[in-house]
Amino acid sequence: MTHMSPKIPCKQCPLRATGAFSANTDSEIEFIEHMKKREISVGAGSSILREGDDRKELFTLLSGWAFRYRTLSDGRRQIFNFLLPGDFIGLQHQLDARHPHGVETLTESTLCVFPSDRLWDLYRTHPALGFDITWLTANEELIVDENLLSVGRRSATERIAMLMIHLYKRAERLGMVEPDGLRLPLNQQHIADALGLSLVHTNKTLKRLNAAGLYTLKDGRLKLVNPAAMARLADYYALPLRPRPLI
Amino acid sequence: MTHMSPKIPCKQCPLRATGAFSANTDSEIEFIEHMKKREISVGAGSSILREGDDRKELFTLLSGWAFRYRTLSDGRRQIFNFLLPGDFIGLQHQLDARHPHGVETLTESTLCVFPSDRLWDLYRTHPALGFDITWLTANEELIVDENLLSVGRRSATERIAMLMIHLYKRAERLGMVEPDGLRLPLNQQHIADALGLSLVHTNKTLKRLNAAGLYTLKDGRLKLVNPAAMARLADYYALPLRPRPLI
DNA sequence: GGAGGGCAATGTAGTAAGACATAGCCGCGA
DNA sequence: TCGCGGCTATGTCTTACTACATTGCCCTCC
Numbered sequence: 001m002t003h004m005s006p007k008i009p010c011k012q013c014p015l016r017a018t019g020a021f022s023a024n025t026d027s028e029i030e031f032i033e034h035m036k037k038r039e040i041s042v043g044a045g046s047s048i049l050r051e052g053d054d055r056k057e058l059f060t061l062l063s064g065w066a067f068r069y070r071t072l073s074d075g076r077r078q079i080f081n082f083l084l085p086g087d088f089i090g091l092q093h094q095l096d097a098r099h100p101h102g103v104e105t106l107t108e109s110t111l112c113v114f115p116s117d118r119l120w121d122l123y124r125t126h127p128a129l130g131f132d133i134t135w136l137t138a139n140e141e142l143i144v145d146e147n148l149l150s151v152g153r154r155s156a157t158e159r160i161a162m163l164m165i166h167l168y169k170r171a172e173r174l175g176m177v178e179p180d181g182l183r184l185p186l187n188q189q190h191i192a193d194a195l196g197l198s199l200v201h202t203n204k205t206l207k208r209l210n211a212a213g214l215y216t217l218k219d220g221r222l223k224l225v226n227p228a229a230m231a232r233l234a235d236y237y238a239l240p241l242r243p244r245p246l247i
Numbered sequence: 248m249t250h251m252s253p254k255i256p257c258k259q260c261p262l263r264a265t266g267a268f269s270a271n272t273d274s275e276i277e278f279i280e281h282m283k284k285r286e287i288s289v290g291a292g293s294s295i296l297r298e299g300d301d302r303k304e305l306f307t308l309l310s311g312w313a314f315r316y317r318t319l320s321d322g323r324r325q326i327f328n329f330l331l332p333g334d335f336i337g338l339q340h341q342l343d344a345r346h347p348h349g350v351e352t353l354t355e356s357t358l359c360v361f362p363s364d365r366l367w368d369l370y371r372t373h374p375a376l377g378f379d380i381t382w383l384t385a386n387e388e389l390i391v392d393e394n395l396l397s398v399g400r401r402s403a404t405e406r407i408a409m410l411m412i413h414l415y416k417r418a419e420r421l422g423m424v425e426p427d428g429l430r431l432p433l434n435q436q437h438i439a440d441a442l443g444l445s446l447v448h449t450n451k452t453l454k455r456l457n458a459a460g461l462y463t464l465k466d467g468r469l470k471l472v473n474p475a476a477m478a479r480l481a482d483y484y485a486l487p488l489r490p491r492p493l494i
Numbered sequence: 495g496g497a498g499g500g501c502a503a504t505g506t507a508g509t510a511a512g513a514c515a516t517a518g519c520c521g522c523g524a
Numbered sequence: 525t526c527g528c529g530g531c532t533a534t535g536t537c538t539t540a541c542t543a544c545a546t547t548g549c550c551c552t553c554c
Contacts, residue, residue, distance in 0.1 A: 402510080403510075403511075444512090447514090448511050
């Protein structure tokens with residue numbers, strides 16, 4: 001399932017070509033490339049990190065979709081966030097001997113793997129990269145805040161509208177939206193677990209939103225028919241599009 | 248309401264005396280002290296940051312309680328987290344021109360104020376402090392994750408149990424628990440807004456937990472009668488007690 | 495071609511939680 | 525001493541959401 005891939009040189013990183021990420025100096029990119037231990041490719045539904053793991057590694061999702069979650073001891077699961085290319089994984093690990101959450105892929109994915117014991121070197125020799133890592137962490141927190149607002153205070157309909165528009169915008173920025181829509185690899189159980197809803201209620205609410213003509217979903221391709229109405233429904237406020245760091 | 252206080256030298260910071268925080272070198276403490284622009288004291292219910300603010304400042308809560316929240320345009324409010332002494336405020340601001348959330352005090356509080364344009368200097372000249380800031384950010388995210396798990400997947404009873412034990416443990420670590428219990432400056436509306444519940448339902452659930460003998464709350468003093476039962480109810484997992492950074 | 499698994503759709507019934515209204519308590523200030 | 529505002533308490537009614545059960549569709553695998 002998991003296997004090593006030939007290591008793509010960071011200088012030719014396909015993500016950097018999208019324009020969504022901020023530039024780095026040659027020295028910084030060399031450092032990242034040197035720190036990058038290997039690259040792995042995994043299938044859909046693979047576990048990258050398990051809850052309670054003590055693996056000391058950091059990852060950058062290079063391609064594919066994944067999600068971060070945690071389960072209660074009786075099996076109830078909450079998805080914290082969905083991960084898209086460029087997202088950084090594993091920092092929480094610094095806080096505890098074990099990983100507080102799990103990470104699982106939704107599609108075939110490739111990931112860059114970094115040993116976490118090089119992290120301190122990174123801060124010491126390239127403070128700008130250290131700053132970038134803080135940025136990425138703060139950004140992740142911002143998204144979780146937003147999800148908490150959804151789950152805590154939005155209705156089921158609003159939550160789904162919010163999730164759709166939010167994922168759509170994030171993917172759009174990475175150039176993942178194609179003419180026939182966005183390939184959305186979530187099933188209804190994922191949506192339910194991300195939004196704190198039951199599977200059945202998610203299904204019914206999705207149908208209602210669909211019947212209202214707000215979106216179409218054919219063969220896993222999502223199209224927002226009326227993004228403005230969707231955004232209004234969700235009380236969505238878009239952050240300005242600025243290049244973001246990439247490690 | 249807000250007024251400047253005489254600046255406490257960081258070396259004699261009362262928080263450092265609690266033992267809950269990790270040590271810093273003299274040079275680091277000098278840098279922090281130099282970066283600290285001023286100190287402010289505010290009353291209970293003061294707004295430190297408003298949603299949408301464009302103030303470019305960072306804060307450390309030196310004493311008192313506060314909370315971080317956001318409101319939807321129709322007024323529904325979600326509290327993301329409660330802030331205790333030592334918590335760092337304002338980093339999200341780096342991501343956008345405006346502050347995505349508000350911060351309000353629950354008690355009289357004092358805060359250290361740092362200009363955010365010194366932040367880059369901090370990373371450059373004291374990488375270990377940069378690392379600490381990442382740590383604090385990741386830690387905040389961890390707590391929000393936990394809250395999202397509560398609001399998304401725990402029952403009302405479990406949510407309240409979780410909130411109580413979580414706040415209790417955090418406060419305990421800072422030496423804020425006194426023989427007659429912990430001074431808890433939240434009202435039921437705060438609890439409701441943090442847990443995604445209505446005020447009425449919060450009230451009834453509190454009463455039930457109280458009747459079950461799990462806690463007592465007299466004159467704002469919280470005591471956990473049976474912390475183990477509370478923890479079991481909440482499926483609570485405590486992070487190991489390690490010293491944490493302080494800026 | 496049939497069995498089986500993963501997923502969406504739908505009906506029914508039950509319940510946890512919300513909405514609304516009201517009342518009591520307490521501290522505070524005029 | 526009275527009224528007022530902030531907070532907790534409680535009752536009743538409603539509903540959004542969950543739990544459970546079933547059906548149907550589309551794959552894939554033998």
